[in-house]
Amino acid sequence: MSTGSSAEDQYRAAIEHLGSSRMRGYLARAHLVYGEWLRREGRRRDARDQLRTAHQLLTDMGAEAFAARAASELRATGEHPRARTAQPTDELTTQELHVARLVATGATSREVGTQLFLSPRTIEAHLRNIFRKLGITSRRQLKELNLP
Known part of the structure; x- marks a missing residue:
């Protein structure tokens, strides 16, 4: 609901808070949404870090739809996400x-x-x-x- 630096502070606070909890799905989503926001703000390099983290977390937990969304956002920043290797x-x-x-x-x-x-x-x-x-x-x- 915020914009500018206030929004960024809230994204970072959410990631920090969720990072110390056991709610990995919410943490992955926070990275995804923050990465999307960064990309819309024109900060592609910063967005890649967040989206890469989100993609990895979401892929590992099997949330394929959200992982595909993170992969799509990563491609929009110019990076090609790694395909999940079958185990x-x-x-x-x-x-x-x-x-x-x-x-x-x-x-x-x-x-x-x-x-x-x-x-x-x-x-x-x-x-x-x-x-x-x-x-x-x-x-x-x-x-x-x-x-x-």
């Missing part, structure tokens, strides 16, 4: 990824099942799917992967 874990469902993370910490199927309110047998079924999708054969190999 093997992209094939996992949300539940499988959750199970994989827990198993990678060393938890047993029974412990994971208790935590997720599932039977150990269901956890084993998820693990078979995880192993097949990731091309691995053991829990040890799962621990060695860099899971998102």
Whole structure:
């Protein structure tokens, strides 16, 4: 609702405030909106930094529509955003990824099942799917992967 330096101060304050919180989606959006504002103000170089950050955050969290908006704004500043590289874990469902993370910490199927309110047998079924999708054969190999 502000203009000029007052608006910039408020954008910076919002980013600083959200940067210390766990609300990563709002932080990414703040970077995006601030970058758009900077570009409209004719400050392309400053806008690139904000838009690059927004694009990275939004891509990492899977917010594809907002990431595409950030990419479009980046292109308008003369920069070409990097395409997201596919990772093997992209094939996992949300539940499988959750199970994989827990198993990678060393938890047993029974412990994971208790935590997720599932039977150990269901956890084993998820693990078979995880192993097949990731091309691995053991829990040890799962621990060695860099899971998102």
